[in-house]
Amino acid sequence: MSDPSAPPVELDPNRRYFDPVETLPRAEIRALQEVRLQSQLDYVCARSPLIRKVWADAGVKREDIRSIDDFLAKAPFIDKDSLRAWRDANHDAFGGVLCVDMEKVDLMGTSSGTTGDPTFFAESWTHPGDWVWTPREMWSLGLRPGDHIAEFNHVLRSVGRLYFHDMGAIPILINHDASDLPRFVEICRRYRPTWLFHLSSPLIYGLARLEAETGVDLKEVFSSFTACIYGGEPMGRQARELVKRWDVPIYEFSSLGDSGTVWECRAKDGFHAWEDLALMEVLDPATLEPVPSGGRGELVITNLVDEIDPLIRFRSGDLVQWSAETCSCGRTHARVWPIGRTTDEILVRGQSVLPRDIWSAIEDVPETAAGLFQIIRPVRDMDELKLRVGYEGAPDLAAVERAVQDAVEGAIGIRPVVLLTPNAEIVKLGPPHKIPRTAKA
C-alpha cells in the first residue's frame, strides 16, 4: 500500500505525454546520450566479461571512446552468436553480459526459443534502468489509473503485469490461448476494459473461428477499447482486414534489439524507439556503414540505462526502415518500421525470400487464408523452397496444394514444395503468441 503520510503526487492527469523527455529536441537527446553512453561504458567495460573480451580482441580500450562518434567509429559489435559462443564456452547462461551479482537478479526470463535454446534475460524489479516496456507508450495510448486491461499474456520473458500495476490499472488475467476467448468475450461485456494486451496471429485466427462458429458480434465486444496492442510477429494482411472489420483500435509493438520494445503511437506512422534509453544505429548489414534517415538496414542497439545485462553495440538481426523526422504525434525520437529478421531469410538458388514476401500469396488461397505458415529452413541456402501451410476445414488437399504453389510462384517466381497441415495443428508448433515463421524441420 502507498504510504499515507506521503505528500500527494502532483502529476497532471491530462498531460499529453507521460514524460517530457519524449519531445526533447534531437540535439538534447544527443547530449543526453553522450552523457549516458560514457557512464554506461565505464560501468559495462568494468563488469561484462563478453564486452571486455570482444573489445580486447578488437584492440579497443575504454579510454579510446570519448564521444558517440568515437564509439560509432571504433566499438566492436556483438550479436546472438557472440552470446551463444560465450555461453557454451563458459557455462554462462547470460552469454557474458551480466553485470551484477546474481543476488540482484530477480527473474531469469527467456526468449520464446523458437530457433534453439532460449536466450536468457536477467531482470531486476527494483533497478531503475531495467525495462522491456515503458509507461510512455501506455500513457500515449490512453491507459490511465483505474482502467481495466484485458491481459492475454504468457509467462516466458518477463512478468508483464508488473508494468500495468505500475500504472495503477487492473489487469484481467487471461490465458494467451484461443480456448480462453469465450471468457474474453464475457469479460469485455462485464468490465468494459479500455486496453488489451496483446493480440497475436493465433488469437486473431481464434477470434475469426469463434465468430464463424457462434456468430458473436466482435464489433460489440471490442467497442469499449481505446487501444488493443498486437505483437509477437508482423501482422498479415488477413489479420489486418479482420481487425478492421471488427473496429479494433489496433497498435503494434515490436522488439528493440532485445534491449526493450518499440511501439506505434496514435499516428500509426512507425514505431517509436526511445533514444534516451538506447543508442540506435541502422547499418547496412553488408558494409556496416550507417544508413541515413529514410533508409533500410539492420538495427544495432546499445542500452544506455540498463545495468543488469546491457547489450553494447548489439547487431539484432532485425531489418528496419527508420526515420529521424519528428512524428506527427510530436515525439522527436527516431521511428522504425520493422521489415523482417535476417535469421528468417532463406536463399533459394541465390534468391532472397522472407516470410513477408509470400504471406499475402498464401492468404489469397481461401483454404489457407488464415496465413498460418512456416518456411522450412534447415540451412540458409536451399535449392528449393519448402513450406508448411495451415488449412481450414476438409478441402481437396491436392487442389489446395496446387493453389498455394501457383500463388507463391506468382508472387516470387519460385514454385514451392507445400506440406499442408490443419490450422489447429500448426498453432501448436510454437509459443502461444506467434507462429515461428521459419522451422528447421
Add this chain to the structure above:
Amino acid sequence: MRHYGLFGGVPATNDPALLKLIEGYGRGLKKPPIPGASDTWAIGRVDLADGVVVDQPLSWADIDHDIAFAGRILDLMGLKSGDLCFYSFLYGQSAQFWPFMKATYDRGGHMGSGMPTAWDSYRLETYLRLFKMKLHFGASSALLDGLEGAGHDIAKVFSSAETVVAFPGAWERLAAKGLKPWRVFWLGPTLAVDLCDGGGGRFDTGQWTLENEGGDILITSAPSRLGQFQRARTGAQGEIRQVDGEPRYFAS
C-alpha cells in the same frame, strides 16, 4: 537516486518529493503511489467443478495474505536467499502462482517461469540442465509428456531439482521414477500443498474454509476478501481432517 521514468507510474524527475515516493519501490510489487491507482490487484481466473469458470477479483490486501501463506510453504522447504525456483503455470493462473513468486522474491530467491505444456517442456529442461534448482513448482502431466516425447529421462531431468511440487497425474509418474515430489492440488481459487509427510494438503486456513460434502470439496472465502466464494464446488474430491490443530485437505 536515478529515475528514468520507467516505474512507479512517475515520469523521469529530479523532484525530491516524487523521488521519495518511489524510493524502495519495486516494479508493480505494491500499489503504486500515483493518484487514482486501483485498490484491486487484478482479476484472476478460477476453474470450479463441472467446467464452470468464474472471475476472482483480488485486492492488494488479498494478494498480501496469499503471499504470506505461500511464504510459509516456501519456508517449510527451507528456501533461502540465492535459491532458484521455477514456476510452471498459465497466465490465467497468475492469481494462484504469483503469491509463490513474490514470496520467493521476498526471500531473496531467483525465479524462472514457463508454461505447463508439452511444447514448453524444453524450457524447463533448459533451466534444469543449466542451473541447480531449489524448487520446481507446477509439474504437470503435459510437461512430462513433452519431456518424454523429446527423448528425455524424466528422472535424470529432475535430478537437479531439490524439491518438485507436482499436480496429480504428474506426481504419480515422478514417484514411480523414484523421485519424492510434493503434491499440489487445485481447490478452485486457491492451492493446497502436500509435503507428502502424511500431514495432508496445507491451505490458507485464514482465508479459506473447506467442507466435505459427500466427498466433494466446497470452498468459502473469508469475508474480507474482494472476490467472494460461498460453498463453491471446487471439483476436488477428498476429505478435510484436523492435523496439528488445523484443517488439512486429503485427496481421495
